[in-house]
Amino acid sequence: MKLPIPNRIAKCLLTALATTAVAAANVQADSYQAHPQAKQFIDEMVKEQGFDRGQLEAWFSQAERKDSILEAIARPAERVKSWKDYRKIFVTPTRIEQGVVFWKENADILAKASEQFGVPEEIVVAILGVETRYGAHKGSYRVIDALSTLAFDYPPRSKFFRKELKEFLLLAKEQGKSPMDLTGSYAGAMGYGQFMPSSYRAYAYDFNDDGFTDIWASTTDAIGSIANYFVRHGWKADQPVVVPLKAEAKHDTKLIDDNLKPSRSLSEVTSAGYLPLVKMALPDPVRVIELDGANGNEYWLGMHNFYVITRYNHSTMYALSVFQLGQAVAEAYQAEQGLASTGAEG
Structure with missing residues (x-):
């Protein structure tokens, strides 16, 4: 015999069912299980790359749209910083000290990488310092969430991130992860x-030869990968990177431009009123750089290796920050090593 359900209980049951349905709908909306572009992407990966459809569908049913990612990438760009302000972010006593500690902890690997690839230790250390504070800030988003969100729900750059999502799934497959x-x-x-x-x-390098290129947890692989990146982009061993210039009163400002790739001869630059403040042979081609420094305009002469640093991040200020941080860390490290040697001898 069925007993009637009191109205109050019936309302509670209906409310509970409605809440469950809404929650389920939200999960569906936040994942990429049924997203039209994700479904199309799955079709492509199955047809073109031989992925298992069921496996892809399982992954994308777990991949989540992250509004915080969309907010971060769509947020208006920070005001354009002058060099004097930009430099303060990266070339700091703390980053220099942390760089020395990192160098000491990884001295053998850095030396091995420098010998094998021809990239100075301080350049590799500085990249790590600028990018993640030597591994302290590597990011905590699941990459599949980040790339799915940007590939399928960020139209301005969806083409780029769709390509990176494809590359990501391929690298996971190749590395067995x-x-x-x-x-x-x-x-x-x-x-x-x-x-x-x-x-x-394209460039990550299994420097400890253990079968997995681990740029997340292995400083050995991270060091080897950065050095390999620079070599593959044309780094020239034992060549200068950038040197300061003195601009004479009647210097030709037409030589200053935003083109990152050097294209001028040293003789052209010196004839235009720019004098290198170093006594060393400088190879062509070169580039004249003008920046707003703490004490007024600064002038620099960038060479091929400086251009190579900009392949990591297409920014003059980024490249100069890497160079100057590297020089500062190298000086502090060598000074500390010299004191240690003196102490040992004493």
């Missing part, structure tokens, strides 16, 4: 050196 386990920045950059998936597949 679950794409659900790998983490990075809100834009999908990964590990100590913040490699995007395409850069990982």
Whole structure:
């Protein structure tokens, strides 16, 4: 015999069912299980790359849209900083001290990488310092969440991030890792050196030869990967990077431009009223750089290796920050090593 359900209880049951339905709908909306673009992407990966459809569907049913990522990437860009302000972010006593500690802890690996690839230790250390404070801030987003959000729900750059999502799934497959386990920045950059998936597949280097290129937890692989990145972009061993210039009163400002790639001869630069403040042979081609420094305009002469640093981040100020941080860390490290040697001898 069925007993009637009191109205109050019936209302409670209906409310509970409605709440469950809404929660289920939200889960569906926040995942990429049924997203039209994700479904199309799955079709492409099955057809073009031979992925298992069921596996892809399982991954994308767990991948989550992150509004915090969309807010971060759509947020109006920070005001354009002058060099004097930009430099203060990266070339600091703390980063220099932390760089010395990192160098001491990884001296053998850094020396091995420098010998094998020809990239100075201080350049590798400085990249790590600028990118993640030597691994302290590598990013905590699941990469599949970050790249899915930007590939499928951020139209301005969906093409780029769709490509990176493809590269990410391929690298996970190649390395035998679950794409659900790998983490990075809100834009999908990964590990100590913040490699995007395409850069990982092209340049990451298994420097400890253990079968997995671990740029997330292995400083050895991170160091080798950064050094390899620079070599593959044309780094020239034992060549200068950038040197300060003195601009004469009647210097030709037409030689200053925003083109990152050097294209002028040293003789052209000196004839135009710019004098290098170093006594060393400087190779062509070169580039004249003008920046707003703490004490007024600064002038620098960038060479090929300076351009190579800008391949990591297409910014003059970024490259000069890397160079100056590296020089400061090297000086502090060498001074400390010299004091240690003196103490040992004493």
